[in-house]
Amino acid sequence: MATVPAAAPARPAPARRRRRGPILPVVLVAPAVALLLLFTFAPAVYAFVLSLLRVHVSGGLLGTSTETVFAGVANYASTLADPEFWASLGRMLLVASVGVPSVLILATLFALCLDANRARLTGFSRLAIFLPYAVPGVIASLLWGFLYLPATSPIGGQFIDYFGNTTIFFAVANVAIWGVLGFNMVVLYTALQSIPRELFDAAQIDGASELQIAVRIKLPMIAPAMTLVALFSVIGALQLFNEPTTLKPLTNAISSTWVPLMRVYSDAFVNNDIYGGAASAFTLLVMTVVATVLVNVVGNRLSRRSAR
Amino acid sequence: MNKKLLRGLAIPLAGLVALGGLAACSTSGGQSDGSGVVNLTFVNWDNGMDKVVDAWNTANPKIQVKLIKPSGTGYTLYNKLITDNKAGTNPDIAEIEYPAIPLMISNKVIVPVDKYISSLDNYSQNVLDRVRFEGKTYGVPQNICPLVFFYRKDLFEAAGITKPPATWDEFAADAAIIHGKNPKQYISNFDAASPEWFSGLAEQAGANWWSAKGSTWTVDIDDAATQKVANYWQDLLTKDLVAPGPSWSTQWNTDMNTGNIVGWISGQWAPNQLPSITPDTAGKWAAAPVPSWTAGDQQIGTWGGEVEGVTANSKHPAEAAKFVDWMNNSEKGIDLLITKAQVFPASAKYQSLPALKTPPPFMSTQPDYNALMAQLASHVRGFDIWGPNANITFNAYSDAFGKAVQNKTSFQDALKTVQEASVADMKKAGYTVK
16 A cells, blocks of 8 residues: 555656657657658659559640550550560579679688788778779779770780670679678677677687687677678679669670669660669569568578577 | 660669659750850760860850750650650750651640741751641651661672672672571571661652641551562572571670671761771771662662750740751851761762761771762651651561561561551551551
């Protein structure tokens, strides 16, 4: 009985907190949400609306009346029915299948090397690996283009056809890999640095070698960061555009629809069909979201299992 | 005229186009302030055009023209004009190449100028056909750019060839001689990245990609004449007698400059570009007519050539037309175009102006360069009409022929692909296609 009066005044406090509570988070989150809605969701919705329209020309030889009419799912149907769309997805996946594992493996390797006890010149090496990330993708692609072409190649372009039907995938992936490697390496290196040093000391006292420490302790502990790197790389691969677009004028091996985003660009800005481009873009958006969720779920499962 | 100049850069810079579009939104149509001066805006990418505009502005204080350099050339610009047209922000006057005029008309970007211009009698029917549709004239033609064969005279002579090939058979024979003497050398390249290079060759061969009757279109891109051209080049490629790479690539520029590629089938405007492509070879090039299919046949196609059109957004179409007429259809204007922008005029009356006695600087060893142009221009032949979606055709050509060269597959199939893509797009848009 005596506890009742004591408990009673306590009650309004959480109520008051609850009343005041919702306002502050909302205020704090509002700018981010507003920007997200304005610059991500609104354009996506607009693209979706555009994707349902098409141009209809009538009246005379050169179409004296041009109107925009509702097309239903016709644009989607023609995107999905176009074998070239699937071929472009296939090419993108091929580049990704070269690029994503390479980035993951090389970034992890470089991060572990830099983190090793015996590593010297770490500051310089870190910068050297990170530097290509600071070179704009277009410039990097042009530079690699010069390196690949027989007329200007210092790396054997006279003997190896870097723009052959198979080599082209490696050539494009190579440009992309060096563009993102440095950033991902830093992500992993930061994760390694945040592991308590006592763990390594303990392992060393127990007689573990550097290699054993790296494989048995460091790798499992940075697994979540590696998932993140994989996610970045997959999303990066889905957005492949700069590298092949810049290399295109140098070779017949890259068409205007070589990867899906190039197709969107060429539909909208070369063929002047914004509506078809919007449908391709929206299809790709859905695929990107699905792929992102998948990688996230699978990655989380894997890192949880290895943590156990 | 220098349409290809920025091409190599155009694609890498594509991302900037969007930004350029935003910036250009502020340049709305002509404004007239209280003083009675009409201010016009004029979008054009040709080098030297600023001097022509300056001369007009000095002579016409009441109509002042402001020149705008577009962020992208060719279809990058045309697509922007189509988009901006809906927003009403287009400049008053725009440079448009012949193949894009039907596209510009069907999107209502440009308007007829008949009521503002007194006479176009200085032009031949052949040229007027390129701008006159259903009885209305859209813009005033500026230049005509016949295909021309440019070749390294010194290297041809070194290979024992004393005169340029007169027929395509001779061209193939010369190609074999040149490549036989030095396996690194090629007489030219097959340019899968330049649709208008190929359409120019098809025009010469007698192809008629588009024709119209009433409001019904006929599309015949894989006709017999075009197939002949395609087969001819595929044969040369299969025998490794021409280089497979696209023009304006780093590889091609280097090969042109080092003498590994010793010829270029190009347009009248090439001497404007050669100094940047092959800076080390000035004075070693000569221009000759493109080989013909039968000896003595002088028919030739074109590559490039432009019209100055008045836009639907212009609030002062009469003044805009007056400027355009002065620039392209008066002795004073054309004289400036020739001397400042190395233009070869479309207007037949002015194709022998004194200014044309001087060849472009790069062709200084060939004083009769412009006489040759005049001769070629009189034998120019085009398709009946350019399709309203030539951009689709051009893009399909680059993709299909690029792929065929890369994979060594049939050019016939590539032509079929281009034909089908062009027809499908026209039907989808609502045009009547036979």
